[in-house]
Amino acid sequence: MTPRHPLIPGRAGAVSAPAAVSAAALALLLASVAAGSPVSAAGGEGADVPPGTVAYRPVAQFTTAGKPRDLLLHPDSRRLYVGSEDLPETAETNESGLHILDPADGKVRSTVSQAPGPTGTLGRRAVRQLVAPLPGDGAVFVYPLRGIGTAKDGDAAAAGAWVPGGPVTDAAPGTASSTVLVAQGSVLSEVDIATATVKRSLTLDGGEEFAHDPVRGTVWFTDVGARKMYKVDTTAFRVTATVELPTGEGFGGFTEVDPETGAVWVGLDTSVVVHDATGKRLDVLKGSDMPRAARFDPATHQAFVVWQDSGDTSQPGSDNNGALTVYSTRDLKEAAKPVVLPGHHGQLGSAAVAVEPGGATVFVSDPAGGRITRLERATPPRIIRHPADRTVTAGTEVSLTAQAEGTPPPTVAWQVSTDAGRSWRAVEGATSATYTFTAAASDHSRRYRAEFTNEAGAAHTTAATLTVTAADTTTGGGTSGTTGPGTSGTGGGDTGATSAGSGPGGGTDGTTGTAGTSGTTTAGTAGGAAAGGTAATASGGTGPTAAGGALASTGVAVASLAGSALVLTAAGWILVRRTRQRPDTP
Numbered sequence: 001m002t003p004r005h006p007l008i009p010g011r012a013g014a015v016s017a018p019a020a021v022s023a024a025a026l027a028l029l030l031a032s033v034a035a036g037s038p039v040s041a042a043g044g045e046g047a048d049v050p051p052g053t054v055a056y057r058p059v060a061q062f063t064t065a066g067k068p069r070d071l072l073l074h075p076d077s078r079r080l081y082v083g084s085e086d087l088p089e090t091a092e093t094n095e096s097g098l099h100i101l102d103p104a105d106g107k108v109r110s111t112v113s114q115a116p117g118p119t120g121t122l123g124r125r126a127v128r129q130l131v132a133p134l135p136g137d138g139a140v141f142v143y144p145l146r147g148i149g150t151a152k153d154g155d156a157a158a159a160g161a162w163v164p165g166g167p168v169t170d171a172a173p174g175t176a177s178s179t180v181l182v183a184q185g186s187v188l189s190e191v192d193i194a195t196a197t198v199k200r201s202l203t204l205d206g207g208e209e210f211a212h213d214p215v216r217g218t219v220w221f222t223d224v225g226a227r228k229m230y231k232v233d234t235t236a237f238r239v240t241a242t243v244e245l246p247t248g249e250g251f252g253g254f255t256e257v258d259p260e261t262g263a264v265w266v267g268l269d270t271s272v273v274v275h276d277a278t279g280k281r282l283d284v285l286k287g288s289d290m291p292r293a294a295r296f297d298p299a300t301h302q303a304f305v306v307w308q309d310s311g312d313t314s315q316p317g318s319d320n321n322g323a324l325t326v327y328s329t330r331d332l333k334e335a336a337k338p339v340v341l342p343g344h345h346g347q348l349g350s351a352a353v354a355v356e357p358g359g360a361t362v363f364v365s366d367p368a369g370g371r372i373t374r375l376e377r378a379t380p381p382r383i384i385r386h387p388a389d390r391t392v393t394a395g396t397e398v399s400l401t402a403q404a405e406g407t408p409p410p411t412v413a414w415q416v417s418t419d420a421g422r423s424w425r426a427v428e429g430a431t432s433a434t435y436t437f438t439a440a441a442s443d444h445s446r447r448y449r450a451e452f453t454n455e456a457g458a459a460h461t462t463a464a465t466l467t468v469t470a471a472d473t474t475t476g477g478g479t480s481g482t483t484g485p486g487t488s489g490t491g492g493g494d495t496g497a498t499s500a501g502s503g504p505g506g507g508t509d510g511t512t513g514t515a516g517t518s519g520t521t522t523a524g525t526a527g528g529a530a531a532g533g534t535a536a537t538a539s540g541g542t543g544p545t546a547a548g549g550a551l552a553s554t555g556v557a558v559a560s561l562a563g564s565a566l567v568l569t570a571a572g573w574i575l576v577r578r579t580r581q582r583p584d585t586p
């Protein structure tokens with residue numbers, strides 16, 4: 001319902017054209033991270049926000065529907081119906097009427113501005129309250145002073161009739177699809193929609209607004225002045241109980257019923273008083289502004305409350321800003337972070353709220369600003385992949401990967417710690433899910449983690465520890481050739497064995513070394529009685545350097561070793577022969 005209260009003259013500042021609303025706090029945070037400033041390790045490793053925490057972020061503003069007084073998101077057509085009055089500053093255009101908007105971008109699909117007067121004559125009419133959706137598309141609405149109208153998208157004019165009696169102060173769906181319940185001050189009536197014929201009525205002690213609970217056959221009629229609430233049985237159409245409301249200043253914001261639980265929510269002064277379906281008080285939700293509108297989403301078991309500032313900056317606590325709060329209807333605890341609504345005050349009328357089934361999107365009207373704010377639900381990042389510890393040698397390329405999900409998709413910034421996780425610093429330019437770099441010896445024992453951030457909060461992965469080992473700088477792995485058997489020499493000497501070989505060069509940390517150069521070595525011939533032989537000769541080039549700094553073995557080295565071994569063997573054999581021939585030698 002849209003409550004009616006005396007309004008204080010005044011006007012908010014001008015409003016810009018429809019535009020996306022930036023998250024300034026988030027931008028500052030990301031700028032700080034990008035600049036490489038220290039980041040605190042609050043929350044430690046893992047998620048920094050409780051699972052299920054949500055927030056709502058303004059994503060667009062629509063200024064295409066005059067001075068919005070009430071909102072209805074049609075459950076079938078998904079079109080956004082806006083009941084509006086004319087904006088005083090748009091003298092060249094009368095914006096009163098029923099506007100049908102595309103909820104995605106705020107574009108006006110059509111406007112129904114004509115409705116019958118008390119004599120049936122069509123005229124331009126403001127729409128003060130949207131009562132109920134029509135099947136398929138369209139809405140039942142109230143227009144001043146006593147009009148009950150119906151229209152759908154594309155209609156040239158609304159159908160309507162006038163209720164006899166005083167001005168309609170509140171309305172709700174009736175006990176049948178063809179009727180509505182209306183309050184005309186303290187008189188509650190059920191009226192036929194098409195003809196405005198009164199079917200039954202009841203006069204209460206006071207009040208002018210109410211809520212209908214069709215599931216339980218109850219109307220809760222609020223008398224703010226007397227601080228009472230009357231329970232009306234809609235079958236007998238009589239008062240069956242009276243509930244005392246908290247004392248206060250006498251301001252009433254709204255009366256709404258949670259269709260799921262039957263709980264009654266009443267906006268009073270700067271609080272929301274909640275009673276169960278029997279009228280027992282459950283809790284008082286306190287705020288600093290005036291609660292002006294509420295809607296429920298049975299799918300998420302949540303209540304959405306819009307608060308408006310008084311707009312009188314001379315009053316203590318007045319800052320000209322309102323708020324959207326979300327509560328669980330199960331335990332009455334906050335279910336989302338409160339959203340500040342800049343410039344939302346009650347100087348030119350009460351705000352209204354519409355909630356998409358499932359609660360993903362919320363629309364809030366601001367009559368003073370002539371705008372509708374579209375808000376979308378944001379869920380904090382949830383880590384679904386953590387980076388793993390790595391052990392590498394210096395000079396190796398390292399890739400660390402992390403992933404998170406959230407709404408909207410979170411941004412990522414990698415952080416590094418050089419003190420075992422006691423403090424963290426952003427890695428400049430590392431803003432992708434995979435962070436790739438070349439490991440240096442100085443990176444040993446550093447820890448790395450990813451921070452994911454969106455409007456709903458931030459989450460950190462667990463830290464991955466990098467272990468860096470020294471590069472292999474030893475001689476590379478070319479292998480010497482095999483030695484073939486020697487052949488018997490002639491003329492008292494022995495011909496040395498022939499050696500040939502080749503082998504792969506050594507690589508460091510898995511890199512492939514280049515092959516050593518083959519070499520061929522021929523041993524010298526041992527002289528008959530001499531201990532020494534002809535010097536060995538070798539052919540073959542030097543093997544190239546392997547990747548990573550190790551040198552491959554060379555053919556020269558292989559040949560030298562093989563030749564020396566053959567010469568020593570031949571000399572030893574001659575000494576043995578001489579020893580055997582002279583046993584008498586000491």
